[in-house]
Amino acid sequence: MESAVVSERRDRPTGEELLLPDDLPVRKRHTTRVVWITVGAIAFVGAFQFLQAASDATDRPLGTYLARSVVPLAEPSVSAFGASGEVKLAFAMPAQEISYPLDVHGDPTALQYAWIRVGDTTLTTAAQPLTGDKVSAPPTAGFYRLALLKSGQRRSVEGLTLAVLVPFGEKERGMLRGYRIGTYLAERVRGKTPPPEGFLEISPADVDLPITKHLKVGDFLNHDQRGVWPSYAAVNPKLLDKLELVIQEIARWHGDKAVAAIDIDVHSGFRAPAHNRTVRRAASDSQHQYGDAADVAIDANGDGKITAIDIRMIGLAVEIVELKHPDLIGGLGIYTSGHSSSNYVHIDVRGRRARWRGGG
Structure with missing residues (x-):
């Protein structure tokens, strides 16, 4: 058996007996070897250049490689x-x-x-x-x-x-650039509240401009002369701050994250003196004329309705805000009735404490 296997193996040609044909593509094998050598050389050079560039980068400012804005x-x-x-x-x-x-x-x-x-x-x-x-x-x-x-x-x-406000001094005979403002009490009687220093000049494009997280310019438009542009309004920045603090206080009762879901409905913001005289039961020297007041409604308990309960909750929030921020002290008027549209709170920053209740 062993001799047969040996004989079979010997019948196959050995390496010494294999002869390469004359037309074997020996050049292709040489070419492949050259290609691999070339690729290796390129890789070596590339790696060297990369390392050299990395070394140089430590000595160069970032601006050498990246364009950047020079305005911080x-x-x-x-x-x-x-x-x-x-x-x-x-x-x-x-x-x-x-x-x-x-x-x-x-x-x-x-x-x-x-x-x-x-x-x-x-x-x-x-x-x-x-x-x-x-x-x-x-x-x-x-x-x-x-x-x-x-x-x-x-x-x-x-x-x-x-x-940038339009100065009060531009008002002539109750008119401001063609818009009817009227006459302030201090213009006729000494010792009364001075008129506002100036007025916002509002075009239709400005109405939706945010002025706080929850309020926009349009919330303080005078309710008469609708369609007359530009319109004008006085707004006290302290009032804006106080209204946002009231919202934050109400949100705190629900968990601070609730502040984003709270809406405020401004029933009345700025009232020009000419318009204020036409408002039933309005004070003759109403704080609305100075941009110091707003009548607002907030669904404070989150039940989807504006009721007397909400109004009392808003009033409590105002009291807390004034305790925390004495510089924002002012008037608080509670207005409730059987109709949700007549339930609202008057909030102002007149600089002294005032409290009252009104009907719907």
Whole structure:
């Protein structure tokens, strides 16, 4: 058996007996070897260059490799949003120097600023150096956003809108730029509440502009002369802050996350003196005329209805807010009836405590 196997193996050609034919593509085998050698060389050179570049990168600024904006990120400081942290509107007279605190995240060197009218993209004022928290307001009434400029680039500052007011002094014979305002009591009687310093100038495009987390410009429009544009309104930023604090207090009773789901219905915001005289049972020197007051309704217990219970809850929230923030003290009027549309609370920031109840 063993000899047969050996014989069978010997019948097969051995390596020494194999002869390569003359036409065997030996060149292809050589070419393959050359290709692999070339690939290896390229990989080695590439790796060397990569390591060299990585070494050099430690000695070069990032700007050598990545284009970046030279205008640093910036946002209004926390103090700009009031005690509630939710006031989104600052106020100024034309060309007035005001405090506009910013948190700048980057190099503030050589920064400039200018103003852009809300709804537009072009600069409406010339660039000025930004050297601190003081800026000059635009010379024309309207709503504006701040833009930071540096080396031909610009970046808008979001979150806070500047309202430049129309000065009260422009009112003549009860009219302000063709809009009927009327006459304030202090214009006729000494010692009465001074009239507001100025008025928001409101166009139809401004009505939905947010001025707090829950309020917009349109909530404070005068209820007469509808369809007359521009319209004008006085608004006290302290009132905006107080209303947001009241909402936050109510939300705290439900769990702080509920604040996002709470709606506030403003029954009455600004009332021009001419309009106030036509409102039944309105005080002759109503705080609404000064932008210091708002009549509001909130579904405070979350049952989907506005009842006397909600009104009492709002009143309690006002009391708590005034205890925590004495600078926001003012009037509180409770109005309840059998109709939900007549259930509301009057809230103002007159600077002294006042309390009363009214019917529907």
